[in-house]
Amino acid sequence: MSSSHVARHLEEVRQRIAKAAADASRDASSVTLLAVSKTFPAEDVRAAFNAGQRAFGENYVQEAVAKIAGLADLRSEIEWHFIGPLQSNKTKVVSENFDWVHSVDRLKIAERLNEQRPDGSPRLNVCLQINVSGEDSKSGIAPDDALALAHQIAALPRLHLRGLMAIPEPAATLDEQRAPHRRLREIMDTLRADGLELDTLSMGMSADIEAAILEGATMVRIGTAIFGARDYSH
C-alpha cells in the first residue's frame, strides 16, 4: 500500500477512536492505538511511523524479528508489542526484542520471559490473555483462573504486569460486541479490587473499536483498517 494510503487510513482510525471516546465521555488520549502490522512489510510500518504512529503489534516471531531488524534506525522510538500465540521455544527471542507481550496465558511462559529478559533492559510489559468467549479453540485462560495467575506473574521481577487482553468472537451488533468487552473490564475490576495495580485493557480490533472503547479499552489493536486486507499466501 502506498504511504499516503497508510497515512489516510491512520487518520480515519484516529477519528473513529476520537468519536467513540467522545460517545463514552472519555478523553481520546486515554486510548492508545496499536497498529497491527503482521504480514505487512517494513515500508508500511515506516509509512505509519512517518504519519506519527509509534506503537506496533506483531503476531509471528520470525517475521517480526526480521522487521524489527529492518527498522533498527527507529528502534528507540518504536514500541514493539507481541500479540500472537507464544510457544516456549520462542520466548527468548520475544523477551529480547519486544517491549510488550499481550498474549501471556501460562505461568511457564511468563517465567521464561522473566528469566530471558536481558540484563539492563527495562521490565517487559505483559498482559494476561483471557478467553472471554468461552470457546475451547481460542487461546487465553478461563476468567476464573485470572486472579491466581495474575498474582503469580505480578511477582516476577523482570516483568511488569499491565493488564488484560482478549480477542472476542466477531459479533454483528454493537450490543453483542459490547458484552465480552464488558466481561473483560469486569475481570480487570476484580483483579484491581484484589490489590493488583493494572492500567491496561487491550481490546478492540478493526471491526469492534467502538464497542471496546465504550467498555473501557485503553489499547485498541488495529490492523486491517490501517494497512488493508491481509494476504497470507506468501
Ligand SMILES: *Cc1c(COP(=O)(O)O)cnc(C)c1O
Ligand atoms: C491480527 C490481530 C489484530 C488486528 O485485527 P484487525 O481486525 O485486522 O484489526 C488484533 N489483535 C490480534 C491479537 C491480532 O492477531
